[in-house]
Amino acid sequence: xxxxxxxxxxxxxxxxxxxxxxxxxxxxxxxxxxxxxxxxxxxxxxxxxxxxxxxxxxxxxxxxxxxxxxxxxxxxxxxxxxxxxxxxxxxxxxxxxxxxxxxxxxxxxxxxxxxxxxxxxxxxxxxxxxxxxxxxxxxxxxxxxxxxxxxxxxxxxxxxxxxxxxxxxxxxxxxxxxxxxxxxxxxxxxxxxxxxxxxxxxxxxxxxxxxxxxxxxxxxxxxxxxxxxxxxxxxxxxxxxxxxxxxxxxxxxxxxxxxxxxxxxxxxxxxxxxxxxxxxxxxxxxxxxxxxxxxxxxxxxxxxxxxxxxxxxxxxxxxxxxxxxxxxxxxxxxxxxxxxxxxxxxxxxxxxxxxxxxxxxxxxxxxxxxxxxxxxxxxxxxxxxxxxxxxxxxxxxxxxxxxxxxxxxxxxxxxxxxxxxxxxxxxxxxxxxxxxxxxxxxxxxxxxxxxxxxxxxxxxxxxxxxxxxxxxxxxxxxxxxxxxxxxxx
Amino acid sequence: xxxxxxxxxxxxxxxxxxxxxxxxxxxxxxxxxxxxxxxxxxxxxxxxxxxxxxxxxxxxxxxxxxxxxxxxxxxxxxxxxxxxxxxxxxxxxxxxxxxxxxxxxxxxxxxxxxxxxxxxxxxxxxxxxxxxxxx
Ligand SMILES: Cc1cc2nc3c(=O)[nH]c(=O)nc-3n(C[C@H](O)[C@H](O)[C@H](O)COP(=O)(O)OP(=O)(O)OC[C@H]3O[C@@H](n4cnc5c(N)ncnc54)[C@H](O)[C@@H]3O)c2cc1C
Numbered sequence: 001x002x003x004x005x006x007x008x009x010x011x012x013x014x015x016x017x018x019x020x021x022x023x024x025x026x027x028x029x030x031x032x033x034x035x036x037x038x039x040x041x042x043x044x045x046x047x048x049x050x051x052x053x054x055x056x057x058x059x060x061x062x063x064x065x066x067x068x069x070x071x072x073x074x075x076x077x078x079x080x081x082x083x084x085x086x087x088x089x090x091x092x093x094x095x096x097x098x099x100x101x102x103x104x105x106x107x108x109x110x111x112x113x114x115x116x117x118x119x120x121x122x123x124x125x126x127x128x129x130x131x132x133x134x135x136x137x138x139x140x141x142x143x144x145x146x147x148x149x150x151x152x153x154x155x156x157x158x159x160x161x162x163x164x165x166x167x168x169x170x171x172x173x174x175x176x177x178x179x180x181x182x183x184x185x186x187x188x189x190x191x192x193x194x195x196x197x198x199x200x201x202x203x204x205x206x207x208x209x210x211x212x213x214x215x216x217x218x219x220x221x222x223x224x225x226x227x228x229x230x231x232x233x234x235x236x237x238x239x240x241x242x243x244x245x246x247x248x249x250x251x252x253x254x255x256x257x258x259x260x261x262x263x264x265x266x267x268x269x270x271x272x273x274x275x276x277x278x279x280x281x282x283x284x285x286x287x288x289x290x291x292x293x294x295x296x297x298x299x300x301x302x303x304x305x306x307x308x309x310x311x312x313x314x315x316x317x318x319x320x321x322x323x324x325x326x327x328x329x330x331x332x333x334x335x336x337x338x339x340x341x342x343x344x345x346x347x348x349x350x351x352x353x354x355x356x357x358x359x360x361x362x363x364x365x366x367x368x369x370x371x372x373x374x375x376x377x378x379x380x381x382x383x384x385x386x387x388x389x390x391x392x393x394x395x396x397x398x399x400x401x402x403x404x405x406x407x408x409x410x411x412x413x414x415x416x417x418x419x420x421x422x423x424x425x426x427x428x429x430x431x432x433x434x435x436x437x438x439x440x441x442x443x444x445x446x447x448x449x450x451x452x453x454x455x456x457x458x459x460x461x462x463x464x465x466x467x468x469x470x471x472x473x474x475x476x477x478x479x480x481x482x483x484x485x486x487x488x489x
Numbered sequence: 490x491x492x493x494x495x496x497x498x499x500x501x502x503x504x505x506x507x508x509x510x511x512x513x514x515x516x517x518x519x520x521x522x523x524x525x526x527x528x529x530x531x532x533x534x535x536x537x538x539x540x541x542x543x544x545x546x547x548x549x550x551x552x553x554x555x556x557x558x559x560x561x562x563x564x565x566x567x568x569x570x571x572x573x574x575x576x577x578x579x580x581x582x583x584x585x586x587x588x589x590x591x592x593x594x595x596x597x598x599x600x601x602x603x604x605x606x607x608x609x610x611x612x613x614x615x616x617x618x619x620x621x622x623x624x
Pocket of ligand 1 (some may be wrong): 024027028046047081096098189224458459469472
């Protein structure tokens with residue numbers, strides 16, 4: 001049985017014990033707990049927030065974010081893109097699910113630091129288990145009818161769970177658990193390491209108003225989100241001045257988020273009926289799926305592009321581009337096939353994979369939060385490759401559509417990113433996985449290279465983020481970690 | 490700024506009041522112009538695109554290449570035109586050329602739309618063709 005306890009009801013100085021201590025009860029922490037549910041072990045989750053998100057917990061997310069001009073100055077990126085509360089950030093919207101795959105997992109010579117060091121088929125197996133948890137497993141709809149522009153852009157599907165609440169989706173898996181407890185209002189403030197053994201011996205936790213506690217466990221997992229897990233490791237610097245697991249100055253580096261940009265308008269005279277799956281189609285299993293495009297691996301290789309995923313959206317009449325009716329007539333005149341009725345107009349939005357760059361990083365700022373923890377100082381400023389990929393991919397799509405004679409693409413010039421683009425709020429790679437400690441923070445088992453009983457869950461461990469929404473992959477990786485922990489015990 | 494159709498015609502079409510338009514090889518391109526105008530099912534739409542294309546190019550170095558004569562010459566070469574071509578053959582070549590333009594990145598932006606150079610020139614030619622040449 002999953003039990004929620006308000007940590008404020010505990011006594012000051014309480015020492016709690018568990019087999020596994022997980023910091024953070026967001027999707028990553030809860031999926032990990034679900035994976036450990038049948039282990040018969042005691043699992044204790046420390047969650048900063050409450051059942052519902054609260055303003056005081058949310059204020060702990062404040063910090064300084066320097067994102068060049070990508071995010072309008074003054075907009076609170078660090079607060080707006082994260083939620084503190086049971087279920088974490090994923091409780092705030094209707095999620096789309098798709099796992100990183102294909103070329104996005106490969107080491108691509110034109111993208112430094114790319115390539116996932118784990119086996120693809122192993123990952124795919126865990127993705128399927130994660131899909132089962134969310135009720136989105138099963139075959140994808142057939143894509144034969146959908147245009148792929150002579151295979152230049154392949155069809156890829158994202159899936160929408162029927163249930164909106166992620167915690168409700170995970171509840172059945174957690175319900176069977178023998179001993180899982182979530183302590184709400186419990187903020188982990190320090191990872192304490194035994195200097196001699198180099199192992200974590202306890203985690204200190206504090207309530208905003210209330211007691212201070214410690215938790216001792218056999219293994220500890222940081223699942224506090226890519227930003228907070230890095231912050232906690234850096235701030236735990238009493239014994240190791242650079243922080244925990246930071247011997248090679250990698251913790252907090254390679255920070256990335258996906259960049260999203262509406263690039264233009266697609267006009268396809270006569271194809272309206274065929275385009276419906278780009279908005280939503282019901283599947284045999286009951287969930288909705290939505291078709292997207294992505295540049296084929298061949299196209300990405302030839303043009304040395306970062307990966308991207310393109311989605312189509314409804315065009316509101318007020319934003320119809322100039323000369324739409326005229327270009328539609330032109331396209332009809334030159335069309336070789338297609339029905340004569342049912343014109344299709346849609347906005348095109350591109351999500352670009354960010355480029356791994358160690359200069360983009362989370363560090364500790366001068367300011368402190370009410371718990372005495374240094375606030376985050378985030379630097380993520382160079383988006384040139386992403387901007388170039390946006391422009392190049394848009395142009396390639398426009399050419400592919402034109403070449404097929406099915407329609408045309410309206411592509412107002414995207415000179416600079418900031419005016420059009422925005423970060424999606426999918427943080428990743430701050431504790432990235434690597435074979436060796438010089439290039440990352442965790443090993444292939446998600447264990448911090450230099451601390452045998454400390455692990456990380458969530459998109460912080462991704463070597464690269466890719467262009468797909470990250471939650472499903474993070475869940476798959478959490479299930480993989482759960483299996484590892486069970487095997488190890 | 491968008492030029493009016495009248496302004497455009499004055500601007501680019503000086504000297505094409507004469508009926509015959511001769512190309513660089515001394516060919517009479519009038520039949521090609523007639524045929525291309527005739528191919529335009531929706532002449533108004535094509536003209537509007539052509540006008541936008543021409544006005545976007547106003548003041549650019551290649552402006553001279555936007556006269557109806559120059560456009561016809563260029564299209565004659567690109568479409569490998571000969572006077573004995575049927576309407577169907579010309580239309581076929583036009584479509585194939587548009588397709589290959591997109592393949593070879595021979596594209597141009599007209600008010601934000603990515604169009605093939607050939608279709609943009611065709612539209613400009615239709616815009617510049619005197620009213621008597623209605624398709
Ligand atoms: C607007 C928006 C839309 C998105 N849409 C999608 C989508 O459609 N599909 C998709 O796949 N992804 C989407 N994402 C990304 C997705 O929400 C996140 O990747 C995912 O929720 C991260 O889960 P997590 O458990 O790793 O971290 P979080 O959800 O951030 O959970 C971390 C938890 O740890 C707690 N915590 C933090 N610090 C401490 C501490 N020191 N002590 C104790 N607890 C702590 C927090 O309170 C929080 O509950 C979206 C993100 C945003 C911002």
